[in-house]
Amino acid sequence: MEDKEVEQVSLKKTKYAEYIRDFTAIGNPFLLLLVTLATLSSHPQFKTYFPILLAGFFLNEIVCSAIKYFWHKPRPNGQKFKNGFEKIDAGSFPSIHSSRISFVYLSLSYIQYMAGNLLIVPVFLIVIVVVGYSRVFLKKHFLVDVLAGYFFGSLLFFIITFLLK
Template identity: 35%
Template structure:
């Protein structure tokens, strides 16, 4: 009998917990999700990465400086490829309110440049040799791509194409890294 009362009380507590959690999530979900998606999206803006890479180059030494130059060229190269494909395909972005600067500066959606850049950087993170760093970058790349869909800046296909393009570009860049470093060392 006491066991049944205890289980009934636990069931009631869990029911109240579920309802209150649902209310909290429902009221905060839209605003919190939008904020998180906006922040995630901006973490992959080209200017953000180029500033960070520039600081790594200025403050770093040796191999870090070489990697900084390499990553900057990789980002710029990927941007060029994405812009070329967008100019050829010319798929319009989904209707949406947020991201006016993206919509004005680049009205085309296929492929997602943010998804391509994020996945390329995830592949380039393999240079670190750390499983945690690589896993973190891959998770970040997936979340950046999803943020672009949630914010109505891209369609699902745009993001998938961006991820594939970024992975291919990253793998190609890793193959070119030894050659690239020889050229940069000769110039510096």
């Protein structure tokens, strides 16, 4: 390949990585809070659903962080740590991004489905998959970490949904 072709391929790979990095940001806790508020703000049961989702969100963070702290598994990129908070951040199992995105977006999907807003449900489900993919692509997690995150987030969703009935 010529230098120009190599440069174009490299640029395309860089752009793709930037898009994937942007998608992983969807799992940011503050952005998820904003999406939850925007999605539920006009819902007639906002005052019921929002506190439950918020409590589930914090429970998810606590459980996944505890697992990362007590059963430390290094990330694929070998992130180092010096203290307990950094140890949680440097842990790979489970993926808290995947866990929180699956809990929040499954919950919002269910609420929207029950309200008859069916068009947003597939979008939320696709976002769950893309965020998980982004974590593996960016070498922040192994696939098993993302799958475990999906499991914990989904389990929490089903427990809370069962308790609400």
